[in-house]
Amino acid sequence: MKIVIPIQLVPDRVEEIVINKEKDGFDLEEIAWILNEFDDHAVEQGIILKEKTGVEVVVVAAGGEKSDEALFTAAAKGADRLIRVNVDFSTEKVNNHALAKIFQTIIMEEKPDLILTGVSNHNGFDGAIGALLAEYLGMPYIGYISGVDIEGMSALVLKDYPGGIKAKMEVALPAVLGISSSEKPPRYVPISKVRQAMKTGSVQEKDGDIDLAGGLIIDRMYEPEVSGRAEILSGSLKDIADRIAEIVKSQGLI
Amino acid sequence: MSEIFVYVEHFQGIVSDITYMCLAQAQQIAKSNGGNVVAVLLGHNIELLSKDLFADEIITVSHDSLAEFTYDPFAAVLAKIIQDKQPGLMIFGDTSIGSDLAGGLSARLHLPLVSFCKEIKAEEGKLRFVAQICGGKIFAEGDLKECTSLVTLSPGKFKAKDGKTTTTPKVSAYSLPAFEKSRITLKEIILPSGEDLDISKEEILIGIGRGIENEDNVSLAKELADALGGELCASRPVIDQGWLSTSRLVGKSGKTIKPKLYLALGISGAPEHVESIEESEMIIAVNTDPEAPIFNIARYGTTENLLDISKELIRSIQKVKGG
Ligand SMILES: Cc1cc2nc3c(=O)[nH]c(=O)nc-3n(C[C@H](O)[C@H](O)[C@H](O)COP(=O)(O)OP(=O)(O)OC[C@H]3O[C@@H](n4cnc5c(N)ncnc54)[C@H](O)[C@@H]3O)c2cc1C
Numbered sequence: 408m409k410i411v412i413p414i415q416l417v418p419d420r421v422e423e424i425v426i427n428k429e430k431d432g433f434d435l436e437e438i439a440w441i442l443n444e445f446d447d448h449a450v451e452q453g454i455i456l457k458e459k460t461g462v463e464v465v466v467v468a469a470g471g472e473k474s475d476e477a478l479f480t481a482a483a484k485g486a487d488r489l490i491r492v493n494v495d496f497s498t499e500k501v502n503n504h505a506l507a508k509i510f511q512t513i514i515m516e517e518k519p520d521l522i523l524t525g526v527s528n529h530n531g532f533d534g535a536i537g538a539l540l541a542e543y544l545g546m547p548y549i550g551y552i553s554g555v556d557i558e559g560m561s562a563l564v565l566k567d568y569p570g571g572i573k574a575k576m577e578v579a580l581p582a583v584l585g586i587s588s589s590e591k592p593p594r595y596v597p598i599s600k601v602r603q604a605m606k607t608g609s610v611q612e613k614d615g616d617i618d619l620a621g622g623l624i625i626d627r628m629y630e631p632e633v634s635g636r637a638e639i640l641s642g643s644l645k646d647i648a649d650r651i652a653e654i655v656k657s658q659g660l661i
Numbered sequence: 662m663s664e665i666f667v668y669v670e671h672f673q674g675i676v677s678d679i680t681y682m683c684l685a686q687a688q689q690i691a692k693s694n695g696g697n698v699v700a701v702l703l704g705h706n707i708e709l710l711s712k713d714l715f716a717d718e719i720i721t722v723s724h725d726s727l728a729e730f731t732y733d734p735f736a737a738v739l740a741k742i743i744q745d746k747q748p749g750l751m752i753f754g755d756t757s758i759g760s761d762l763a764g765g766l767s768a769r770l771h772l773p774l775v776s777f778c779k780e781i782k783a784e785e786g787k788l789r790f791v792a793q794i795c796g797g798k799i800f801a802e803g804d805l806k807e808c809t810s811l812v813t814l815s816p817g818k819f820k821a822k823d824g825k826t827t828t829t830p831k832v833s834a835y836s837l838p839a840f841e842k843s844r845i846t847l848k849e850i851i852l853p854s855g856e857d858l859d860i861s862k863e864e865i866l867i868g869i870g871r872g873i874e875n876e877d878n879v880s881l882a883k884e885l886a887d888a889l890g891g892e893l894c895a896s897r898p899v900i901d902q903g904w905l906s907t908s909r910l911v912g913k914s915g916k917t918i919k920p921k922l923y924l925a926l927g928i929s930g931a932p933e934h935v936e937s938i939e940e941s942e943m944i945i946a947v948n949t950d951p952e953a954p955i956f957n958i959a960r961y962g963t964t965e966n967l968l969d970i971s972k973e974l975i976r977s978i979q980k981v982k983g984g
């Protein structure tokens with residue numbers, strides 16, 4: 408049995424997200440690209456399944472050479488094979504429809520039984536990769552997954568609903584699942600193990616044609632104008648703490 | 662303007678608030694650009710659900726294969742309805758059901774999709790989307806194409822009460838199209854266990870986010886919560902780490918809170934979190950990033966380190982209490 412995990416890089420939200428001069432998109436070169444958090448959970452879920460059932464895990468990354476770190480981290484965690492799609496996010500515009508098509512081609516060659524991917528990416532506003540990919544592949548899709556088990560030729564999954572409600576569903580394989588959290592939090596691997604994987608492992612490279620047609624055209628990108636921003640308290644730590652205590656007291660709460 | 666369809670999401674006999682918000686959005690577009698608002702209601706024994714939907718028409722498809730949501734039959738029925746009726750717009754809530762459906766239908770029918778949509782603006786007969794991305798830090802806008810566009814709308818801009826009506830609109834039954842056997846079966850709905858507390862009822866809540874950094878620091882936040890006579894809750898990354906139980910998750914996948922005081926420690930204020938804290942009477946945010954979106958909703962804030970502030974605040978509160 409084989410699992411393919413398509414992953415991608417996204418802008419690091421902790422860093423400044425730079426908008427281009429034309430104000431109609433990101434300044435791709437200026438953005439710090441990191442692994443999509445939900446894809447990290449998808450990788451973890453894949454590794455957990457490998458540990459439980461011995462499946463083969465293939466991780467496919469989009470984002471160019473910058474995605475090597477994410478790939479070798481996955482290898483250090485236990486992924487069997489690594490594929491990198493040579494689409495460089497720091498120079499080329501992509502959208503999720505385009506990426507889903509690129510992943511589709513690779514997945515059709517790999518013929519996996521299960522595809523796990525992050526439920527969404529915060530910069531992808533033309534739909535989630537998993538949902539698009541499933542339709543392109545003619546497979547069933549379930550998103551917002553927080554647990555997966557494989558039983559014969561089907562998967563038993565937990566789908567999250569609002570309010571902490573979960574639906575246990577059975578899906579016939581092959582299928583695509585959009586992971587929102589892995590059964591256990593993504594494990595930490597020391598840098599030395601990632602370096603080791605870089606030395607000993609290899610990445611298979613693939614080219615990808617970017618077809619932006621399915622996505623949206625934006626003509627304006629901006630930071631939100633804020634109406635009522637918080638009053639930022641100033642002074643020493645003690646001044647600030649005293650002020651907060653006072654505010655809480657004035658609300659009759661202490 | 663052609664028709665604006667809204668997908669009616671419901672669970673255990675109750676229409677979700679997000680559906681009413683979608684109807685409010687649809688009504689606003691209809692008011693500026695014309696066109697009818699049509700609610701699309703799929704399920705089984707759903708007659709009572711249509712009574713307060715603010716729409717010109719309700720299309721219902723009732724069948725026992727639609728009794729509970731699973732992707733295959735729902736996508737098949739919606740695909741048929743969309744192809745048949747060709748609405749200008751079809752709005753879904755940005756939920757675990759709406760985004761599965763809208764994503765799949767976009768690929769299946771080759772229709773554009775706007776996810777993380779904050780608002781569709783009607784301007785001089787045209788429609789523009791506003792998507793809120795990057796955890797609320799960036800807005801992206803553009804024109805919608807002249808075909809059916811799919812949208813998953815996030816809560817925030819529209820109020821549920823504006824999507825409700827007292828006059829039941831025209832209901833037309835749509836017959837179940839033929840579709841292939843579902844590849845997905847629902848086995849069980851698991852409700853959250855009643856142990857632990859119900860944060861939606863708490864008056865003082867201290868929310869901890871990824872800024873808390875490690876599990877050892879949770880005890881300091883707990884001390885602060887105790888000093889304030891409140892309870893701890895958290896954003897998703899903290900719950901995913903298992904540092905607090907799932908029942909304390911605030912946000913899209915967790916609970917909506919309405920405390921008198923919400924003290925947010927190291928929480929950035931992503932839309933999936935913010936949508937569930939908006940009814941808090943007072944939000945005070947502690948976040949080292951002055952640009953963090955949480956400051957857009959908080960009344961007071963500080964950019965000091967949350968650990969330093971927590972320690973100092975415990976002292977200040979004890980002092981206020983003591984004297
Ligand atoms: C489908 C879906 C459902 C989701 N459901 C939920 C949900 O129910 N609830 C939820 O919360 N999220 C949910 N999310 C996730 C959401 O998008 C965000 O990723 C999450 O809310 C971020 O949590 P955070 O603010 O704790 O972490 P981050 O966004 O990483 O923010 C951490 C913040 O801490 C600050 N910080 C760091 N160190 C310190 C310090 N020492 N002192 C003070 N501040 C510090 C940083 O400046 C930063 O702003 C969902 C996402 C998706 C896609």
